Amino acid sequence: xxxxxxxxxxxxxxxxxxxxxxxxxxxxxxxxxxxxxxxxxxxxxxxxxxxxxxxxxxxxxxxxxxxxxxxxxxxxxxxxxxxxxxxxxxxxxxxxxxxxxxxxxxxxxxxxxxxxxxxxxxxxxxxxxxxxxxxxxxxxxxxxxxxxxxxxxxxxxxxxxxxxxxxxxxxxxxxxxxxxxxxxxxxxxxxxxxxxxxxxxxxxxxxxxxxxxxxxxxxxxxxxxxxxxxxxxxxxxxxxxxxxxxxxxxxxxxxxxxxxxxxxxxxxxxxxxxxxxxxxxxxxxxxxxxxxxxxxxxxxxxxxxxxxxxxxxxxxxxxxxxxxxxxxx
Numbered sequence: 001x002x003x004x005x006x007x008x009x010x011x012x013x014x015x016x017x018x019x020x021x022x023x024x025x026x027x028x029x030x031x032x033x034x035x036x037x038x039x040x041x042x043x044x045x046x047x048x049x050x051x052x053x054x055x056x057x058x059x060x061x062x063x064x065x066x067x068x069x070x071x072x073x074x075x076x077x078x079x080x081x082x083x084x085x086x087x088x089x090x091x092x093x094x095x096x097x098x099x100x101x102x103x104x105x106x107x108x109x110x111x112x113x114x115x116x117x118x119x120x121x122x123x124x125x126x127x128x129x130x131x132x133x134x135x136x137x138x139x140x141x142x143x144x145x146x147x148x149x150x151x152x153x154x155x156x157x158x159x160x161x162x163x164x165x166x167x168x169x170x171x172x173x174x175x176x177x178x179x180x181x182x183x184x185x186x187x188x189x190x191x192x193x194x195x196x197x198x199x200x201x202x203x204x205x206x207x208x209x210x211x212x213x214x215x216x217x218x219x220x221x222x223x224x225x226x227x228x229x230x231x232x233x234x235x236x237x238x239x240x241x242x243x244x245x246x247x248x249x250x251x252x253x254x255x256x257x258x259x260x261x262x263x264x265x266x267x268x269x270x271x272x273x274x275x276x277x278x279x280x281x282x283x284x285x286x287x288x289x290x291x292x293x294x295x296x297x298x299x300x301x302x303x304x305x306x307x308x309x310x311x312x313x314x315x316x317x318x319x320x321x322x323x324x325x326x327x328x329x
Contacts, residue, residue, distance in 0.1 A: 153230050
């Protein structure tokens with residue numbers, strides 16, 4: 001068995017896909033088990049090649065009761081806690097970044113500021129496992145009754161500093177609706193009030209608010225069949241990359257060089273005016289606050305034109321591979 005730790009969120013899973021596919025190719029006959037949160041299971045299904053999910057919400061005790069895996073792979077972080085979590089399973093071999101605090105001196109050094117996709121591809125490459133950093137596509141799910149061809153506005157983000165002002169999202173949504181876009185507003189259950197406020201300011205109907213109405217699998221289906229995605233530096237942007245859905249993503253304080261879409265795909269655009277000094281408290285970061293509505297609308301025009309010019313040539317969604325996903329506590 002190959003045991004892989006990536007107990008994080010949507011964007012983290014999506015940026016780890018090339019590394020997961022590389023492990024699948026390197027160990028074709030082995031069971032590949034991924035340690036990740038239970039709520040991510042619908043998205044794990046869309047990766048392909050993962051045979052089993054072991055549920056874990058972040059770092060802590062793994063509680064592993066199975067036989068020791070042949071290989072454990074730390075795709076979670078630099079350690080030491082993540083290294084120790086995998087060590088619980090008594091793996092025959094550990095693939096991880098060097099970390100003196102964990103007593104682990106094998107593996108490459110951690111690099112600050114590295115793109116998240118490249119980080120994990122480099123880790124595996126150090127151990128002789130080649131990974132293709134462009135292999136980001138996910139299996140395209142059926143729409144499942146969700147609306148198709150919509151423009152998704154996603155105003156939320158986990159950290160307040162990464163949330164563009166809602167009145168600006170509303171202004172863009174209002175303009176796009178006026179151009180004939182069917183706009184929906186997405187988010188987590190906790191962001192439903194935020195989404196409803198954006199929709200109300202934009203003059204959208206009540207049924208345009210889909211925040212809290214889908215699980216992560218439904219969100220993936222919505223993005224896979226969407227016309228456009230507009231959001232911040234958060235998981236939905238990585239889903240847009242996975243499905244080659246045109247996207248405009250608003251970055252700050254973290255630059256797109258660390259978490260942005262591939263720069264050679266002009267149907268995705270990451271707007272960034274940083275670096276800028278950090279602001280005070282939870283207020284929107286100055287680098288994000290400098291982005292105005294006209295700049296965002298101009299980016300929408302660019303990605304829309306780019307998508308039209310390469311229609312049929314964008315990266316296709318992957319077919320799922322491997323055995324059906326099993327789950328385990």
